[in-house]
Structures are given as C-alpha cells and as structure tokens.
Amino acid sequence: MPFRRMAFSRQLFIVINSIVLASLFVLGLLPFIHLLSVSLSSNIAALSNQVKLWPVGFTFEAYRFLGQKPEFLDSLVVSLQRVVLGTAINMALVVMAAYPLSKEVERFRLRTLYVWFFAVTMFLGGGLIPTYIVVKETGIMDSIWALILPGALSVWHMVMLLNFFRSVPKDLEEAAIVDGAGQLKILARIYLPISLPAIATILLFTLVGHWNSWFDGILYMNSPSHYPLQSYLYTLVTKINIEAISTEDLGALNRLSEKTLRSAQIFLGALPIMVVYPFLQRYFIKGITVGSVKE
C-alpha cells in the first residue's frame, strides 16, 4: 500500500520507527568514528578532549609513529602467524574429524564411541587452572603453539560440518566407490566441493576467532614480545582503565601524549574486521541461522 493512502496512525508509526532505527544505525557507528577521529587528531586536541566526531588538527603522526613501534609490529607479526597457522590446522582437523563421523554406523562401527568422546567435551571442561597446568606440562608455554594446539579442533565446528556432510546425496559416493575411488578421494573430490558454503562459513569464524583471541596470549606467553596483537592491546587498554577511574589528569604529560597513539592502535586492531565484515556478513548470517535454526 502506498504511504499516502495509509491510515494516519500507520504513517506515524512508520516515521517514528524509521527514525528510531536510523538513530540506532548512527549510534552504533559513532564510537568507532570517534576513535578514528582521535587517532587522526593532534595530541593537544586529543588531550583537551576537543575531538568529537571529526579530527581536530588533522595529522597522520600517530600512524607514522606506529610504523616504527617495535611492540606493535612484533605483536602484529605474531597475530598474522597465529591466524595463518592456526586457521590451517583448525580447518584440516575439522574436515578430517567431521568426515568419518558423518558416516552411518553400518559403515563405521565405532562411530558412536567417537561421537561420545567428542560430545562430552561440549558439556564438561577442566576449567582455567587445570588447563593452564596441562599446557605448562606439555612444554608449549611461551610459544605460538600454546595459542593453537589447545583449541586445535573445535568440536562445535565439527558438528556443524558433519551435519552438512550428512546432507550430501549418498548415490554420489556409491558411484565413486564403484569406480574404485578411496575414502580420501571421495572426501576431496565429492564432499569438499559440495560443502564449500559450510566450509567458508567455518573458515570465517575460525579466522575471526584467531584474530580476536587475547586471553590465551596473556595466560600462556611469558614475555610481552610474544603477545599477539589483541593481547598487546589488552595491556594498552588496562592502562587506559587506570586513567578512566581517576578524576585527575594523571600527571605526566608524556604519558598522556600517548592518547592518539592508543586510539590508532585500537582502531588498527579493529580495522581488518571492519573492512571485510560487510562483505562476509551474509556468510555469518547463514552460518548462524543454519547452526541454530534446525527443524
């Protein structure tokens, strides 16, 4: 129905609803615009809280300085290593585990045993302290493996993928068996190509997960030079916290001059996600709705 011919109450609702939703849209973006503006402002403007939603005394100084800041660059390298290596291992293990478990019990007699073995971990965990001790005992403390191996196989992702594998038509596989293809070939030539949408979804979740993880870095890395970017940002952010709970301008101007620098680093930590996210959003939405809405 065209807007002009609607009842007045309906017109009023549509206008108000649009205004509410539009302001929500704007409100959601404001904090990040503010962050970017601070990072592009001059130190003095940032310190005297003049910056609102547009840079004051526009300068790239903070970003130029970051290019030579070893803590930042080191942690960026660790993060990239972790994302690449971790995602590769996660994806390989998820595919390898999901495939056999998608078979019927008649084809794979011990399937039920394996399924229970994995399912238990979804409900029961040792918790922080025993996990910490085990990581320590296995000798991977302070190395990149501590960020990768404890979560090498995500059981949730495995369940998602095995449910998807089960929807692959059985006759495709049977035809391949008749042609003499082995299991690995069937997995690589039939299951993987068909399951590309599901694999893409899991890949994205895994990538974002590795990029965003920070607590394991704090927990398992002894030296800050081994921190991934988000763990390094945590140390930065807790410093801001100390200032946020004090009513004084915490003395020493030299400390405070870091404000634009910190904003720049936080913004860069969020940037990869913000750049790719609008394009990947529909994959995520698909992944969420497939994973949760099952009839």
Next chain:
Amino acid sequence: MNRTSKRMLRLKEELPFHLLLLPGVVFIAIYHYGPLAGLAMAFQKFQPIAGFFHSKWVGMKNFEYIFNLPDFSQVFWNTLEIAVLKIVFGLAVPLLLALLLNEATKSWFVRSVQTSVFLPFFLSWTILGGVLFELFSFKGPINALFAWLGVDPVLFMGDAGWFRAILVGSDVWKGMGYNMIIFLASIAGINQNLYEAAQVDGAGRWKQAIHVTLPGMAPMIILISTLSIGGILNAGFEQVLVLYNPTVYSSADVIDTFVYRLGLFDQQYSPAAAIGLFKSVISLFLVSLSYYLAYRFSKYRIF
C-alpha cells in the same frame, strides 16, 4: 569367505576413518581430557614441582577453605545477578529490534541497520573495552553530554552501580546483533497465510504483531532462553577482565575472574581448581537440564 577374512576386509575399509580421526582425538585427549583428569588437583595440595602425581592428597580441605573465603559468596551472587540481567536484556532488546526491523520495508535500510547492530559482535573485548573507556572516562564524551544536560560528571568506571549497568549494557550491545538475526529468521519462517487470515478477520498491523508474529516466534524465544540457563554461571569472563578494576569488585567480580586471580596471581592452584570444579558440577547439571528442556519443548538436538 570365512569370518576372519571378512573382518580383515571390514578393518581395511574402516582404517582410513580411524586415521582421519586420530589427530583430533589426540589433541582433544590431551587438552580437554587432560585438564578434566587434572581436576583431581582440587583434592590435592598441588605443587607445580611435584606435579599431578606426587602432590599430597588433602580430601575436602580445599572446599572447606574456599567456602569460608569472605569474598566467595559475594562473587557467587555477583555472577548470578550479572548473568541473569544479561540474559533478560540480551533477549528483550534484540526481540524488540527484530520486531521493529520487521516493519521496515526498504531492504537497503534493513541491511544497513543490521550491519551497524551486528558489528560489535565481531570485535574483541579488548577493542570494545578501549572504546568504552574512552567514551565513559571522566572527561569523555558521555560526561560532556551530561554536562550539556546539566548533570554532574560521573566516574562511570569507578562506581559500583554504574559499572554493573555498563557491564550489562555493553554485553547487550555486543550480542544483540546475533540474537536479532536469529529472531528475524524465525519471523521469516512464519506462515504467510496466518497474516492473510488475520487481515480477513480485520486485524491491523499491531494486532498482527501481537497475535501472529509473537506466537510464531515463541518456540525460538523459549529455545534461546532454555539454552541460556546452562551459561548462568558464566557472566562473561573476558568482558569483566577487560573492564573491571579493584574499586568495583563489590559489584563486578565474578567466579571466573576470582579463580583467575586466586589461581594465577596468588598461585593457590588447588583452591582455584576447587572453585572451578564446584562451578563445573553446577554448570553440568544446568546444561543437561537446559538441553533436556530444549529437547522437550522444541525438539532441539545438537546432532
């Protein structure tokens, strides 16, 4: 063909399956079952040098110790209160948003709002923490807004009451996009004939929302609320760890952060593990209950 050769054939057929599963099984055994077995340290006086096998057994001593800690009951109730607040607002806000967004017709508009609302879900708590500290600092934008409205500035991050509101609010902010998507999907699944029938009966848009849309979403609302029962002792460890500070422990310290400090800063491994075990046992019961209820009400199954 005799039985042994048949068995051999079967083994040969299934061997690739076992091999494919091997790496996953190994890592899960070490890093999930290892710590599970390690929970035994809750009954030991664990010493890192002695390890799991040579530390002294002390029975229920650690449990007596933790239940007598003055902070323990406060931490326990903080956890419950924060978790319940988060669950309630974390469901109500996205539900309202989904209903409002469902009334918008332009698809570019819906998509833009969705993008903005969903964004913080993909950012880590360190990033969001940095953003929140900046917004809520004593001389920050929110206090500038307060000053403009004639309200005295507030020390948000150092005030126990305000801090809890920020915990709940920022958790809703980060999570609302996710639940909103799920609710929108469940609205999309409602049979269109029901709306037509309601129109024939003379129901306007408002009546349709109350009598068709909401009942249509009921199964999903019930499912999400039952599933959230299981997480009631998880009040959001990473969020609290980023945002809190000693001045707000009274309203913000939760079981997980307490365990973290007790275990890794004070090196009281066994008492910390005992709290962990206490929490796991209750959580296991709650999770089983929630999955049972979810199965009963919505035929929800993981596999």
